[in-house]
Amino acid sequence: MKKIVLPLCPSKRRHSQRPHSQKRMARKALFSYPGPEYPKTPIRNSRTIRVGTLPLGGAAPIVVQTMTNTDTRDREATLAQIKSCALLGAELIRVAVPDRKAAEALKEIIGQSPVPIIADIHFNSQLAILALEAGAQGVRINPGNIGGEEKLKKVAEAVKAFGATLRVGVNMGSLEKEIVESYGHGPEAMVASAVKDIAILEKLGLKNLKVSLKASSVLDTINAARLFASISDIPQHLGVTEAGGLIEGIAKSSVAFSFLLAQGIGDTIRVSLTASPEAEVDAAYAILRSLGLRHRGIEFISCPTCGRSEIDLIALLADIKERLKDISKPLKVAVMGCVVNGPGEAADADIGVAGGRNKGALFVKGKKVADYPYEKLAQELEQRVRKMVS
């Protein structure tokens, strides 16, 4: 195949092209630099597309998405999961379409879904067309397994005809043979795979495109996204694939996303976890909130507990989180182990509780307003919060 000439991968550019004098200067500058400054509103240079009615890319808020893990043929279970994730703030939900029956189930699912649905297609381009006919607002295909250029073109024509979006979802683990032969395994190979397919799609006049360049390595994910952003304004879906369980997955995604989002790269995110899709949505907002990029829902401030705590703070936090999971208005809620440091440490919270001996104090803006028995704390806090947001 004709090799696509790509700019150097950012990591290689850094190592190979930076003169030693510059490296010394950068090291020297560290001593006078007052501290890293996180850009609060990083400028994204991506184009804006629409998934159904949802704007994505450009100046639109970073879209939170997840993927169902139910059997799509089970309409009821899939819809229940979609609604539960949407309640937590998922704005875009992907469902697997492994066969014709799953594609047939889509019509009912999409008809009742509160958010746009993306059909996830592997191997069978015909399923993408069936999903679009069923009303899918977008499809995700993997160039490595869709079956070649002709099949890709057929999917693209259908996407255009239905006014849907197409995500070119490149995975490091399933790159085309000829791409691997030319570029090996790495960020350049992922970008080359995307560029090759995008050239075909754009020739057909398809503009409603997104790209994802996923690897299980955080550094490969970062470098592929940076490299792609340096040559294209197509919106990017960020994700670290096969990221792991809750802790590993959130850690890997947080590192990759914060690095990229700080540079204005990334238009929609999925925190892939070996956990529930609801946990993915929760984690996505936690990451975006911590970067000051989205403010939906409750930000919890809770202490790690220590020998001073005389209540079961871990159980209390879990109870409060469950009670308040449907709140979408931004609010800071503190859940602290004791009154010695609790209210002070969480002074900028809107409302909070601090544990005592089998009881707890409820405080508003750092000031104590009432005491309640431990068993009543979560309920009292919930009532106050609901009044505050009503």
Ligand code: SF4
């Ligand atoms: S708030 Fe109290 S219990 Fe929690 S870590 Fe601080 S001192 Fe310990």
